[in-house]
Amino acid sequence: MSCTAFAAPFPSTIQGKTVEPEPSWSLEIKGGTFTPAIADWELFYDDDKTRRFAASLAYKVSRYFEVGIEGGRLRDHGKGYLPLNDIIGGDVTYELYPLNIYITLVGAFRENQLLVPYVGGGWTRAYYKISIVNQRGIKGSVDGFHYKAGVKILLDVLDQQNARNLRDKYGIDNTYLFLEYQSITAEVGMTPKVDLGGDSYLFGISFDY
Amino acid sequence: MVFGYSARHSILVSLLIGLMWAGVGRAEVLKFPANDYDTIQEAINAANPQGGDTVLVAPGTYEENITLSNNVTLQGEETARTLLKSDNSTPVISINDLTAATVRNFTFIDADVGIQVLNSAGIVISNNVFNLDAENRGSLALDVSDNSEVKVEHNTFYNNLTALNSFSNRVKINNNIFAENTIAITPDTISENAANNCVDNNDTLGPVGTLRVTGDPLFAETSLRDFHLKEGSPCIDAANGDNDVIDDSDADIGAYGGADAEGKPFPVQEEGLNATDVSTDKLTGPFAIKLSWSANLSYLVTHTSKPGGYYLDYRQDDGTSTRVTVTANPGVTSTHTLTDLSPETAVKPTSPTLLSIAPSNQTLNITWSTVDDDDLLDYQLTYDDGTTSVPVPVGTNTSWQLTGLDNGTRYSISVVALARTRYFFTVTAFDSTTDENQSVSSSEVSIPLGPVRESEPSNVMVGLPERVITTPNLPDEGCFIATAAFGYYSAPQVQILRDLRDRYLLTNKAGQLFVQWYYIYGPTGARYINQHPALKPLVRVALYPLIIGSTFIMQASPLAKGLLVVLLMIGLCLYMTHRQLNRLVRQGAMG
Numbered sequence: 001m002s003c004t005a006f007a008a009p010f011p012s013t014i015q016g017k018t019v020e021p022e023p024s025w026s027l028e029i030k031g032g033t034f035t036p037a038i039a040d041w042e043l044f045y046d047d048d049k050t051r052r053f054a055a056s057l058a059y060k061v062s063r064y065f066e067v068g069i070e071g072g073r074l075r076d077h078g079k080g081y082l083p084l085n086d087i088i089g090g091d092v093t094y095e096l097y098p099l100n101i102y103i104t105l106v107g108a109f110r111e112n113q114l115l116v117p118y119v120g121g122g123w124t125r126a127y128y129k130i131s132i133v134n135q136r137g138i139k140g141s142v143d144g145f146h147y148k149a150g151v152k153i154l155l156d157v158l159d160q161q162n163a164r165n166l167r168d169k170y171g172i173d174n175t176y177l178f179l180e181y182q183s184i185t186a187e188v189g190m191t192p193k194v195d196l197g198g199d200s201y202l203f204g205i206s207f208d209y
Numbered sequence: 210m211v212f213g214y215s216a217r218h219s220i221l222v223s224l225l226i227g228l229m230w231a232g233v234g235r236a237e238v239l240k241f242p243a244n245d246y247d248t249i250q251e252a253i254n255a256a257n258p259q260g261g262d263t264v265l266v267a268p269g270t271y272e273e274n275i276t277l278s279n280n281v282t283l284q285g286e287e288t289a290r291t292l293l294k295s296d297n298s299t300p301v302i303s304i305n306d307l308t309a310a311t312v313r314n315f316t317f318i319d320a321d322v323g324i325q326v327l328n329s330a331g332i333v334i335s336n337n338v339f340n341l342d343a344e345n346r347g348s349l350a351l352d353v354s355d356n357s358e359v360k361v362e363h364n365t366f367y368n369n370l371t372a373l374n375s376f377s378n379r380v381k382i383n384n385n386i387f388a389e390n391t392i393a394i395t396p397d398t399i400s401e402n403a404a405n406n407c408v409d410n411n412d413t414l415g416p417v418g419t420l421r422v423t424g425d426p427l428f429a430e431t432s433l434r435d436f437h438l439k440e441g442s443p444c445i446d447a448a449n450g451d452n453d454v455i456d457d458s459d460a461d462i463g464a465y466g467g468a469d470a471e472g473k474p475f476p477v478q479e480e481g482l483n484a485t486d487v488s489t490d491k492l493t494g495p496f497a498i499k500l501s502w503s504a505n506l507s508y509l510v511t512h513t514s515k516p517g518g519y520y521l522d523y524r525q526d527d528g529t530s531t532r533v534t535v536t537a538n539p540g541v542t543s544t545h546t547l548t549d550l551s552p553e554t555a556v557k558p559t560s561p562t563l564l565s566i567a568p569s570n571q572t573l574n575i576t577w578s579t580v581d582d583d584d585l586l587d588y589q590l591t592y593d594d595g596t597t598s599v600p601v602p603v604g605t606n607t608s609w610q611l612t613g614l615d616n617g618t619r620y621s622i623s624v625v626a627l628a629r630t631r632y633f634f635t636v637t638a639f640d641s642t643t644d645e646n647q648s649v650s651s652s653e654v655s656i657p658l659g660p661v662r663e664s665e666p667s668n669v670m671v672g673l674p675e676r677v678i679t680t681p682n683l684p685d686e687g688c689f690i691a692t693a694a695f696g697y698y699s700a701p702q703v704q705i706l707r708d709l710r711d712r713y714l715l716t717n718k719a720g721q722l723f724v725q726w727y728y729i730y731g732p733t734g735a736r737y738i739n740q741h742p743a744l745k746p747l748v749r750v751a752l753y754p755l756i757i758g759s760t761f762i763m764q765a766s767p768l769a770k771g772l773l774v775v776l777l778m779i780g781l782c783l784y785m786t787h788r789q790l791n792r793l794v795r796q797g798a799m800g
Contacts, residue, residue, distance in 0.1 A: 044680040080677035082568055084617060090569035090677030130679045134612065135570035138683050194681045 023173040023208035026058040026066060030180065030204025034074050037185075037195040044088060045078035052200050056100070060208070063108050066120075070100040080132065091133040096196060098184055099125045100146050114157050116176065121147030126186035126196045144186025144197055152176035152206065174208035236261040242269075249275050249283070256281045266291055266315075268649075274299045279307045285314035288338060288464055288471045289435055290649075294318050298347065300325035304332055304357075313337060314471045316434055321347030323369075328355035330379075335362045336471065338436050338464045341369045343391060350390075353377050363448070363460070363467040365436045366390055367428070372411075378402065382418070384448040386426050386436075386463040387411055407444040407462040422447050422462060429506040435475040437465050437507035440539065445508060465507075474510050474638040477502050477519070477651040484634055484656040487546060492660045496550040502636050502651070504543045509640035511539045517640040521545055522650070524633050525552065526583045537638075552630035552659030558582045560664040561607075561624050566672040571616055573672040576608040577624045580664070584628035586657055591666075593621040614674045617718060622672055626664040629657035676721070682711065694738060694748040702749075702756050709759040 034052035042048040051074060058068025073095070080090035102122030124144040131137040155175045156163035166172040184197030239252050241264060246252040249266060256262035256278060263282040268290035274297070277283060283302070285291030293315050295301045300322040304310055309331035316338040317323040323339050326332055334351060341348035348370040353359050358379040365386045366372035372390040373382065382403040387393035393408060394415035403418030409425050427442035429435040438445055438461060446453075448460035451468045460466040481503035488496040500521065504510075510517040516537045524530040535545045559580050567574040575590065590601040590609055603609045603624075614620060635650040691703045714720030738744050761773070 038681045040680060078680075080569075080679045082673075082675050083678060084675045085568055085673050087568075089567055092677065092679050094679070128683055130683065132677050132679060133569065134572045135677055138679065140683060188681070188683055194683065196681065196683075 022060075022063075024060050026056075026060055026068070026206055026208050028054075028056045028058075028070075028178075028204055028206040030054050030056075030178070030202040032180075032200055032202035032204075034198050034200045036198040038198075044080070044092075045076045045094070050074050050076040052202070054098075054202065054204075058102075058104065064106050066104040066106060068102055068104065070098075070102065072098050072100075090135070093131040095129040095131075097127040097129075098146070098186070098197075099127065100184075102146070102148070104148075112154065112157050114154050116152040116154065117150070118152065119147070119149045121145065124184055124186055124197070126184070128196060140188075142186050142188045142196060144184060146182060146184040146197070148180055148182040150178050150180030150202075152178040170209070172207045172209045176206045176208075177204070178206055179203055236263065238263045238265050241266050249273055253278050253281055253283065270294065270318075272296060273301070274303070275301065276303045276305065277307065277310045277312070280309045282311040282313070283315075284311070285316075285471070287473050287649075288314045288316060288336060289437075289473075289475050290316075292316050292318050292434075293320075293323075295320040295322075298322070300352070303327075304329050307332065311335070313469050316436075317341060317350065318434070319346060321349065322352055323350040325352040326354070326357045326359050328357060330358040332357060332359040333362070334359060334364060336364065336464050336467065336469050338365045338367065338434065339369055339372065340365075340367045340431075340434055340436075343368045343370045349374055351375075353380050361385060363462070363464060363470065365426075365428075365464040366393070367431065367436065371395060373415075382406060383450065384460065384462045384467060386444055387414075387417060388426055388428075393417055405447070405449050405462065407447065420449075426463065429475060433475070433478065435505075435507070436463065437475055437505075437509070438463065439506050440508035440512060442508065472640070472642070472644070472646040474505055474507055474517070474640050474646060474648040476648040477505065477636040477638055479652040479654070481542070482634075482636060482651055482654050484632070484654055486656060486658055488658070494659070495548065496552055496658055497546055497548040498550060498632060498656060498658060499544060499546045500634060500636070501542055501544040504537065504539075504541055505638040505648070506539075506541075507640070509642065509646075510638050511537045512641050513539060515641045517638065517642075517645070519543065519545075520637040520639060520647070521547075522635045522637070523547065525630060526633075550632070550658060552632070553584070554630075554660055554662070557662055558585065558626045558628040558664040561588060561626050561667045563622065563624060563667045563670045566622060566670050568672050568674045570676045571612060571614050571674050573611045573614060573620065573622065573674055574608070575611065575622055575624075575670075575672070577667060579607050580626040582626070582628055584631050584657070584662075585626060586629045586661060587627045588624055589627055589663075590622065590624050592672075594618050595621075611672075616675045616721070618674070620672045620674070621669050623666040623669045625666050628662045628664070630659045631655050631657050691752055694745050694752060702752070705756055705759050705763070706752075708763055712763065 031053040033049045035049050052072055054070055054072030056068050056070035058066040060066050075095045077093050079088045080092045082089045100122060102120050104118050104120030107117040124146045125141055126144055127141040129137065129139040153176060155177060166175060180202045182200040182202060186196045187193040188196060237260060239256055239262060241249055241252040246255065249271060250273065252264045253275065256264055258279045261280050263284055266285050268287045270292040272294050274295055291314065293301045298321045301317055301320050302312055302324045304326040305328065307329040311333040312324060313335045318340055320341050323341055324334060339350035341350055350366050350369045351361065351373045353375040354377065356377045356379055361373065361380060361382045363384045368389045371392045372387050373394045380402055384405050386407040388409040390411045392413045392415060393411040394417055397416050403416055404420045406417045407422040407426055408414060408417050409423065422443050424443040426444045427439040429437040429439055444462035446459040446461060448462045448466050451460050452458065453460045453466055453470060483501050485499045487499045488494055518537045519535045521533040521535055522530045537543065559582060561580050562578040564576045564578060587605060588603050590603050592599055592611060633653050633655045635653050637650045638648040639645045691706050695702050710724060714724050738748055
């Protein structure tokens, strides 16, 4: 692993000639659905799914191996529970900010491979915040883990002219669209335990540079 | 039936003559707005150029660039309230290449050019007000070129940059008022065509003619664009050539004088129209209401020797309207007091129906049905916790949020409607002429009068405010002191205390009060511990009994908890027995 790869993620110029290093970084922006593992979620938040957005930055140790960090957010408005009345009531807003540190194994076996499968996983810190109208809110965080699997489609193969433009103008070597499944487990140490994680189906775009 | 050639010929000729007569001879009035026309221009285009049609425009403000057609009269129904304007530099009205046309009874505002006449003859511009906004717009009121033949009669030009720009020797300028314009008439080559104009305070006068009247025209209220003349105006009865149709005297100079003047007084404005309850006793009467409004200052309404006045129409709710005639006075404000009024005092309004109560933390959100009653004044909510009944005035809302309630307390909620009889008023000005011309009525104002009538209470619903438990019901970062003592939030010892709070304190009233107290003072203690790290081991030691006890409470089985209670009771008994024995031993030794 070259130290300059960390310091200079963009193409460099030596004696007037552009040198194209192997891409060292991968930036992802993605969004999709998140199905919480929390029991009765649909009862209180109207839908068994909510939307999730995330972005990640990974260092490509090699063509087959990445180490990265990912931050995301999901938010939903719903109701609480009133045990004395035994009804659903009160207005609450639930927010979860999962922070993932992960390794990814990438199945890129040759140059310009159209479909690139990958799997990965790692440690998760889930920061949560619940706002309640007319009542003090709740916030905290909990450790957990996650794993993921997906497939990337290399757009450069489909549109070589744009690929060259992106490389020349912005130093982006590869552009992918990808579909990813991700599962997070982050249990809060109560009795019984509550898993703040869930299953995500994410669609996004990634840039190697 | 079979007609011969000559008979058929005669019928055809008769039909043609009939059609020509019908098409040529009848002058029609086309009213605008009307379903057939979206713009004034469409109405003009529909007018018959052979018939001398009139397009009569109803009161309103119209933003349009109009091109007038031959032999058409464009007339406003009410000069002061039929306003024409333009947002561009094109004239509001263009008169090009015509042999006859008339524009009268309009007020021109907010425009760069009011009327432009090019290469025309037989044009009459009469009884209009030009007030084009000299401060912000080009404001050339009337522009005549190409030696057009135009009669400019009985108009009022007020606060324009240029009132009349005439490059024609065939313009007759008579009986107009030119006031507060930067330039009244330009250029100086047409003086022989102007006479009997009233002029005041124009920066450049120009050729307004020798027989002119000078002095303040005393307009009724220029800020409202009411350019009727007040008593004492030098322009009253000062015109020549015709009489006023309004009062049948010598004609006045300006837009409201002469044969084609429009006679409706300026309406009483909503601003300044007030009704006040002046009852001797507002609950028991006698009941009276004092009305006041800004007076119409036109001399035809407030004339000292022969005043006009106002019709005051009032009604109670949907009742029959009663009319009172009030003679005008020359003052700025007119007043009239209605006495011996009889507001409804007995009939109760309909009761509202409580629809829902949604509880949350110390809060109840309440909704109820609307009571459809013209007399409705307010709703009043009442909540009762079994010992105290608290009325809450909530205005005319049909939903309300009661806050600051005690969680866990059952509140009985009801609502009543409050009503007071409402009186409605309009004021209409009329002038002193034999026709008693009337303005349009003012906007309606109303006032409640008499005692407040309360409906029967609504149905009663029970609300039970309580803390909202969220899903998921997660622990909060709340154990400030323990977090400070153990160094980090997720320390297992801190987690145990959080679980204790969530499961055993927040689920009951006493526990909630303790947590509330702790959240106020806990952060201060935590700050102190963080500022004095040497205290942390001591605090940790002090907290361990609590942590151990909490761990036992939350993780021990019911059997273990039962055994502990039994052991504690045995221990207590042994302790008490031991103390008893010791006391007996000491007493025996002393005895």
